[in-house]
Amino acid sequence: CHKKKLMQGGSVARAILESEKFAVRALTRDVTRSNALVLRDLGAEVVKGDLNDEASVEAALKGTYGAFVVTSFWDHHSKEKEVCQGKLVADAAKRLGLQHVVYSGLENVKRLTGGKLEVGHFDGKGEVEEYFWSIGVPMTSVAWQLTLKTFSPSLPMGDIPMDGISVADIGAVVSSIFNSPAEFLGKAVGLSAEALTIQQYADVLSKTLGKEVRDAKITPEAYEKLGFSGAEELANMFRFYHMKPDRDVKLTHRLNPKVKSFNHKFNSLK
Structure with a gap:
């Protein structure tokens, strides 16, 4: 959703401002939004623009060293529109000679599985990432999945651990990547604070809520038949998670030594 996009951008902007290196x-799109006003008060230059508008993207990127880029699937639920956004930004970055783009991407599941699985909100980001590489933009891609606010004991993972990280911890990671171009330019980085089974996540909830929470042991096949909008796509996402996409817990903790566990984050919300 647009809110998560804002949260990612805000987390990264805060961390970079705190580092005082850039x-x-x-x-x-809305410079009067509270999140935008907070960033302005912290010292950021806040400008109005839209990833669908080439002129505003060009103006925003002009004269910059680099950019953190988040395209949006959930604004319109269209892989094609997300890919158009990404290509627009990539072309502008190439044209303007940006030295380092960090793109919040995900894997192109359709390509990686030979068409067996389609996950629109992954595949579009994967296509954008591939386009950045193909036109030679100096880039690092980061892939991650959120578990703190999306966790449910009814996720179809079986006994396979699922990686997760809080969006609040992404900013410091991206800031570290910008500060280490020699190590990360041209790399795809998978981020994770920890990898736990659904029952291990449920055990955290049980302990903190004071009542038993158990993994429902639902299968992807049963999950996609739950009937809500997007159930089939999410079931395919979990099937892809079963393939254990590359997420590096050790590297994530090196890039952000203060990264929090699910247990710590959940308890801090109580």
Whole structure:
């Protein structure tokens, strides 16, 4: 959703401002939004723009060293529109000679599985990432999945651990990547605070809520028949998670030594 996109951008902007190694220009569709005002008060230059508008993207990127880029699937539920956004930004970054783009991407599941699985909100980001590489933009891609606010004991993972990280911890990771171009330019990085089974996540909930929470042991086949919008796509996402996409817990903790566990984050929300 647009909120998660804002949260990612805000987390990264805050971390970079705190590092004091770069000035920050934040692009937003609504400069009066509270998140934008907070960033402005912290010292960011906040400008109005839209990833669907080439002129505003060009203006936002002009004169910058690099950019953190988040395209949006959930605004319109269209892989094609997300790919158009990404290509627009990539072309502008190439044209303007940006030295380092960090793209919040995900794997192209359809390509990786030979068409057996389609996960629209992954595949579009994967196509964008591949386009950045193909036109020679100096880039690092970061892939991760959120578990803190999306966790449910009815996720079809079986006994396979599922990686997770809080969006609040992404900013410091991305800031570290910008500060280490020699190590990360041209790399795809999978982020994770920890990898736990659904029952291990449920055990955290049980302990903190004071009542038993158990893994429902639902299968992907049963999950996709639950009938809600997007159930089939999410079931395919979990089938892809069964393939254990590359997420590096050790590297994530090196890039952000303060990264929090699910247990710590959940308890901090109580």
